[in-house]
Amino acid sequence: MSQAVLDPGAASARNMDLLRFATAGSVDDGKSTLIGRLLYDTKTIFADQLEAVEAASASRGDEYTNLALLTDGLRAEREQGITIDVAYRYFATPRRKFIIADTPGHIQYTRNMVTGASTADLALILVDARKGLVEQSRRHAFLCSLLRVPHLVLCVNKMDLVDWDQQVFEKIADEFTSFAAKLDAPDLTVIPISALNGDNIASRSEASPWYEGPSLLHHLEHVHIASDRNLVDVRFPVQYVIRPQSTTVTDYRGYAGQVASGVLKPGDEVMVLPSGLHSTIAGIDxxxxxxxxxxPPMSVTVRLTDEIDISRGDMICRPHNAPAVAQDIEAMICWMDESAQLRVGAKYTIKHTTRTARTVVRGLQYRLDVNTLHRDDAADGLGLNEIGRVRLRTTVPLLADEYRRNRTTGGFILIDESTNRTVAAGMIIEAG
Known part of the structure; x- marks a missing residue:
């Protein structure tokens, strides 16, 4: 086993690109097996892990090493043979580091998929070559589009069970490409694979001489993600004001947080919202x-040349490129609460970047059927895993962008004030 992959102290590893990707697909399409195969082929699992999986496979009566057991960690998942929770796994190659979110395929776990895909740079959607596109394949593609995942990869799995028939592959690819054209899917790649046997996973397979594209791992290593980041709109939500307690340092005042978008440099003129006061960046620590x-996504402390009253929830931006300062928000939300529905007139806590406020649901414009894309204008509420467009009014202004332009300043969560549970995830369509 290569230990270089597992050595977090290697200087080269610290400087490598990081790709976050989520897997999605219907039940038994092989998501967990695919991830297990990636971990195995990149030598990212330890010998004792492999031995445990081999033993578990034998006890289940499997005639092969069931690599899906590497990711299906919950007992219920192993017993039922399905993925329930969002399982995060990590691996690396000499070219790039990866974080995988293995998301559930069941419709009742839509909220889990939204959680896993919300921060993804790329989404892998698996389909079974024998079944072709199913309702859940379209639903997952739509959710990835809604969450603005910039890159989609359709993996047509279990090609070995259809004798690597090129026509089967091309029919599925054409059907999915036509559907994706209706969505906002700027980059789509289709790859025929066999996760169980490892064909076209880490390297090109001789089983598909008609396929001229890259292997899955080669595509993951080389897909261009640097341009996906918004480096134009400077957004720096202030998380914490740093004032040293030491008596030897008395004049330090810094504003700590994570850069949401744009590039900050010493000497840049900036504006602080919501006050609207201007200053210049003195230094970045x-x-x-x-x-x-x-x-993005650096966590830094920004020092300004002027002493301005700034606190948590404020935002540093450019004077002529600022987010909307708005109390009225239109958004798409995915409802995540099992115990209660979203109702018009209900009040919640809204968490947006580093700012927290109270909000009331002013209206529900429609509920969206993610399978058919049909809009139900007569809906009066949203239940678990349902998605709809709502109007919100907040007690204090949010410093927000449209989600399609900035996933960080365009996203939020709603929290039930009585239970402190997260009940919804939202994507801002319009703020003003």
Whole structure:
């Protein structure tokens, strides 16, 4: 086993690109097997893990090493043979580091998929070559589009069970491409694979001489994600004001947080919202010392030349490129609460970047059927895993962008004030 992959202290590993991707697909399409295969082929699992999986496979009566057991960690998942929770796994190659979110395929776990895909750079959608596209394949593609996942990969799995028939593959690819054209899917790649046997996973397979594209791992290593980041709109939500307690340092005042978008440099003129006051960046500090620039997703401390009253929830931006300062929000939300429905007139806590406020649901415009894309204008509420467009009014202004432009400043969650449970995830369509 290669230990270089597992050595977090390697300097080269620290400087490598990070790709976050989520898997999605119907039940038994092989998502967990695919992830297990990626972990196995990149030598990211330990010998004792492999032995445990081999033993578990034998006890289940499997005639092969069931790599799906590497990710289906919950007992209920193993017993039922399905994925319930969002399982995060990590691996690396010499070119790139990866975080995988293995999301459930069942419709009753839509909220889990929304959670897993919300931060993904890429989504893998699996389909069974024998079944072709099913309702859940379209639903997952729509959710990825709604969540603005920039890159989609359709993996046509179990090609070995259809004798690597090129016509079967091309029919599925054409059907999915036609459906994706109706969505906002800017980058789509289709790859024929066999997760169980490892064909076209880590390397091109001789079983599909007609396929001229890359292997899955090659595509994951080389897909261009740097341009997906918004480096134009400077957004720096202030998380914490740093004032050293030491008596030897009395004049330090910094504003800590994570860069949501844009590039910050010392000497840049900035504006602080909601006050609208202007200043200039005096310096940018990190745990490793000062830096010449900061960009997403760096966590930094920004120092300004002027002493301005700034607190948690404020935002640093450019004077002529600012987010909306709005109390009226239109958004798509996915309802996540089992015990109660969303109702018009209900009040919640809204958490947006580093700002927390109270909000009331002013209206429900429609409930969306994610399978048919049909809009139900007569809906009076949203139940578990349902998605709809709502109007919200907040007690204090939010400093927000449209979700399609900025996933960080365009996303939020709703919290039930009585139970402190997260009840919804939202994507801002319009703020103003």
């Amino acid at each position: 990190t745990a490793d010392g000062p830096v010449d620039e900061a960009f």
